[in-house]
Amino acid sequence: MGWVPPGVRTLRDYRRDWLAKDLIAGIVLSTLLVPQGMAYAELAGLPAITGLYTSVLCLLAYAVFGPSRILVLGPDSSLGPMIAATVLPLVAAGGDPERAVALASVLALMVGAIMVLAAVARLGFVADLVSKPTMIGYMNGLALTILVGQLPKLFGFSTDAKGIPAELDAFVRALADGRTVPAALAVGIGCLALILLLQRLLPKVPAVLVMVVLAIAASVVFHLDEHGVHTVGRLPEGLPPFTVPHVSLGDLGTLFAGALGIALVSLADTISNASAFAARTGQEVRGNDEMLAIGAANLAAGLFQGFPLSTSGSRTAVAERAGARTQLTGVVGAGLILLMLVLLPGLFRDLPQPALAAVVVTASLSLADLRGTRRLWRQRKAEFWLAIAAFLGVALLGVLPGIGIAVGLSILNVFRRAWWPYSTELGRVPGLAGYHDVRSHPRAAHLPGLVVLRFDAPLFFANAKSFRDEVLRIVRHTPRVRQVLLAAEPVTDVDTTAADVLLELDAALQEQGVQLMFAEMKDPVRDKLARYGLTRTFEPERFFPTLEEAVLAFRLRSGARWTVAQDEE
Incomplete structure (x- = not known):
């Protein structure tokens, strides 16, 4: 008998007593998928709706090809800056959303093709090219990059600066020029504080959902749009459109370089999350099968105006706590997003943009691993300095050079140990x-x-x-x-x-x-x-x-x- 997709095998073995749990978990998961999908799309410099398109297609594709029964895919905070760093320099001056979406879709197709070819060649081991110390440094740099990039949105304005030093300088100048929108700042800080407090004091409560509901209510009651607070606006109505993206040949080289870095980070993140959750459920992690599934999900997203994606530890944890048993949870979540787009496209019309910035900022805080950095300092100084070098590479040179530096440092560390062994x-x-x-x-x-x-x-x-x-x-x-x-x-x-x-x-x-x-x-x-x-x-x-x-x-x-x-x- 030939190869059978994992989703089909799961369907054959599906038990009736799993259905209620998968349905409930899917409903709970969708409340997180929508605001995070929109927030991470804007983090990548793309229209909010593309985050929902990406969420739908990747969940459906992974339900068919994914070997893990509860792993949840979607737009990811760690990939957002990498997508923006690849796509935005290629977008024409003034910013053309349609061109940005086309470039991001081609990027997703490239990431998908890289993943599928690597899976066929059984190259799952490439995830080991990035050592944990350099990944800690990279993620710390990424967290700082995201945080600095979202500060203007929290304060109600925007800047055109690129790179942490320039962004900080532009942010401080804007503050000195009095460009802060008090209402936007109040909303942003309030939403950020609410998420952090709920996550700390009531971890089982869906903090992001509570924040989104209250932010929309405040926007409507206090007419925040009249006080200079930008809102999401009405989303396009209908299903994700099948689109074959078109870009110029001159853009392909830059996109391919970005796709390699994104594929590596996505693979490392996927193997890490899959291993963690497989240990809890007694499943076995199959790296090449995961690569094939992530590749299929990226290909599907790229053909429906989506962008590159990865697994999400936080969303998988939500699904697990809600009782998810199989990938039907993701299918239910995708179905509810589609229903919203068809029946209630204006549901998030009054959601303030600073609220989405608060979602992204909390995600950036979860990326940082200060405890792991301190542990490296105590246990092995050489690896601590590797982490710092990777951090500085991201912070000073940018996200894409940062991942190149992280990989390079990891490989050099291997050579260093072999060059001067004990x-x-x-x-x-x-x-x-x-x-x-x-x-x-x-x-x-x-x-x-x-x-x-x-x-x-x-x-x-x-x-x-x-x-x-x-x-x-x-x-x-x-x-x-x-x-x-x-x-x-x-x-x-x-x-x-x-x-x-x-x-x-x-x-x-x-x-x-x-x-x-x-x-x-x-x-x-x-x-x-x-x-x-x-x-x-x-x-x-x-x-x-x-x-x-x-x-x-x-x-x-x-x-x-x-x-x-x-x-x-």
Whole structure:
């Protein structure tokens, strides 16, 4: 039998007692999808209605292709600035909403195509390209970017500045010029405070929904539009229109670069959320299947005037708390949004724009991970500075360069660890079996004339010379060395460059009357040495299956006795 979409398999196994829970969860979820969808669309520099189109199409597509039963997709606060950074520079001066929507739709199609092709090629592992410290720094920078970008909306005005330094400067100048709209500021701060208080004091209450209802009521009762407060206005009526977006060929390069970054962040976010919720439900995370589903959702959104999307931890948590059992929850949520667009398009007409800004600001606060940053400082300073570098990359250079910096730093960190791996001498510790790090056990015993060295990395072109220099340094500073024994179990590979360096090292040691020996080298690594022709220099008697046998052979040959701190045992 051929491949069957996960949604079809779920439908075959659907249980009647799940229906009521999925329906209730879908109704609860829709109350969050609408205001967040509109807010995140505006965060991306797009009309609010596109956020609802995106929400509908991605929920329906993921219901068919999604392997997770309760994961919720939609417009995402972490992608909004990336979409804006990609699309808005390409929009003509003065801002053409239709062109912006077309560009964003093409961006979604590109993200979808990248995800689907990567899933077919089984490249789910690319999510691991961004380490947690650099992702923490990236998200902290993203949170600050979103917060600074929303400040003018909270105060009732707008600026054309781009980038945090310029935006802060423009914001302060606007305040000094008296452009603040008092009514808008009151609404924005009040909505922000209400959401934060409800989330803290009454976490089970849908804070965003309560805020939206009260903000609309205040707008109607106090005629806020007459006091300079901008509102959402009447949304277009009807179903999302099927549209094949058209853009110029000159825009495709910029869009593709943005799509790569968005796809990487979306994938990392999806795998993270899927893993977290799968652990609770006992499901297994299948990275390539998730990539295929996210790709299908982006393709669907791109063909109905939507924009790139991702999973949402907050909306998934709401669905889970409401009792969701399957992706029918998302279908119900999408159906209710469609009903609203057909029957009640004016429902959110009087919603103040500062209220949407408050939704985005609270989302930005949830992106920041100050606790994780402090933990990095306490536990590993090097990774803390990686996080800070990623943060500064986003804050000073922008969102898209920031994700490039985050990926680059993660890869460089891998090379750094392989380039300068941990290495140490080993000795015997009374009461402990085996041989142990002399740095952790300064009183460890050693055999005069023997250096037992462990090098914790594969030997390759980047670290081979540092390995050679470390061995020669130890020989120079250790009296009367006769043999260097490499505990080779951590050496999982030797490339051709490292093989040549081993020959050079052996020749240099031979000149000093020192023999290079190996213990516990893996068979695949020895096979590579044989292919490189090193077995003519490194005879079989230089290799030992265990450290114990190698040390015993040296003792029998030399008559050396174990010594601690220059004193005979």
